[in-house]
Amino acid sequence: MKIVFYGAGNMASAIFIGMIENRVVEPEQIYLTSRSQQEKIMFFKENLGVNVSYDDTELLDDADYVILASKPQSFPDVAKRIRPYLEEKTKIVSVMAGTQIKTIRRELRTENPIARIMPNTNAMVQHSVSGITYSRNFPDKDQLVELMESFGTTVVIEEDVMHNITAATGSGSAFLYYIYEKYAESLMELGFDEEEALFLTRNLVIGAGKMVEDSELPFSQLRKNITSKNGTTEAGLDALDGEGIKRILTATLNAAANRSEELSKDDE
Ligand SMILES: NC(=O)C1=CN([C@@H]2O[C@H](COP(=O)(O)OP(=O)(O)OC[C@H]3O[C@@H](n4cnc5c(N)ncnc54)[C@H](OP(=O)(O)O)[C@@H]3O)[C@@H](O)[C@H]2O)C=CC1
Numbered sequence: 502m503k504i505v506f507y508g509a510g511n512m513a514s515a516i517f518i519g520m521i522e523n524r525v526v527e528p529e530q531i532y533l534t535s536r537s538q539q540e541k542i543m544f545f546k547e548n549l550g551v552n553v554s555y556d557d558t559e560l561l562d563d564a565d566y567v568i569l570a571s572k573p574q575s576f577p578d579v580a581k582r583i584r585p586y587l588e589e590k591t592k593i594v595s596v597m598a599g600t601q602i603k604t605i606r607r608e609l610r611t612e613n614p615i616a617r618i619m620p621n622t623n624a625m626v627q628h629s630v631s632g633i634t635y636s637r638n639f640p641d642k643d644q645l646v647e648l649m650e651s652f653g654t655t656v657v658i659e660e661d662v663m664h665n666i667t668a669a670t671g672s673g674s675a676f677l678y679y680i681y682e683k684y685a686e687s688l689m690e691l692g693f694d695e696e697e698a699l700f701l702t703r704n705l706v707i708g709a710g711k712m713v714e715d716s717e718l719p720f721s722q723l724r725k726n727i728t729s730k731n732g733t734t735e736a737g738l739d740a741l742d743g744e745g746i747k748r749i750l751t752a753t754l755n756a757a758a759n760r761s762e763e764l765s766k767d768d769e
């Protein structure tokens with residue numbers, strides 16, 4: 502199998518590192534290209550044993566999958582590179598937020614099978630939760646799902662649900678990291694120094710993540726197990742509710758989903 506990544510940035514590298522670590526593909530089956538030759542992409546060649554090329558003929562020759570992993574704004578340039586050399590057998594898989602299948606088809610001028618996936622950077626530790634949607638003519642969906650499950654779990658969705666999945670899980674871990682950042686800053690306001698605040702927050706997050714992984718209890722029960730009647734936790738939770746935590750999170754997710762929708766309209 503030959504898998505070619507157009508774009509070797511944060512998302513692409515999380516995917517191919519996840520795939521290689523899980524041994525679902527050999528490094529020699531992966532080909533990387535980017536806009537400009539850089540140290541970062543050569544680092545992947547030297548350390549992982551993947552191929553790097555800027556020759557589109559070589560990249561696209563006999564390719565099974567082409568992964569579109571540039572920013573949506575760079576896609577017209579990427580499409581120009583791919584269009585002349587795309588073979589009929591090659592399946593296109595896009596990770597780009599907000600770029601619709603019909604747009605990819607139009608830019609590449611192709612009837613080839615196209616899938617859109619919305620992973621997240623937790624792919625690097627095989628814990629992405631990824632949405633996937635296919636064009637009608639996509640063959641051997643199981644093979645793509647198997648590849649994707651090497652870096653996490655997948656949910657098959659209709660294309661119009663992509664906006665919400667992009668907000669929920671594509672962007673979702675950034676929202677959580679931002680909350681952890683603010684938590685550490687708030688610990689500094691309580692009086693901890695920066696090192697202590699980061700140490701405490703990091704270990705709190707790791708421990709909570711492991712509890713979620715290992716325990717069968719729902720989030721609400723895990724919370725209740727910490728909350729004494731009239732105790733400190735209850736006081737803190739009342740303050741969180743009073744400040745409108747639910748409203749804040751709903752606004753966050755709506756803003757991200759709306760931006761995905763806007764991106765999809767930019768190119769109509
Ligand atoms: N980061 C994330 O968590 C997620 C990102 N996504 C999607 O993944 C895509 C990539 O995001 P991310 O990895 O964060 O972005 P990065 O900026 O980290 O990577 C973008 C990559 O695209 C390459 N590129 C740009 N133009 C071209 C070109 N003409 N030909 C070939 N390669 C090109 C860049 O090369 P160079 O470095 O040389 O400029 C770079 O390697 C986006 O569309 C985003 O919507 C989806 C889910 C989650």
Ligand SMILES: O=C(O)[C@@H]1CCC=N1
Nearest residue numbers: 597598667671672673
């Ligand atoms: O911010 C973005 O647009 C991309 C899509 C999901 C995560 N990062």
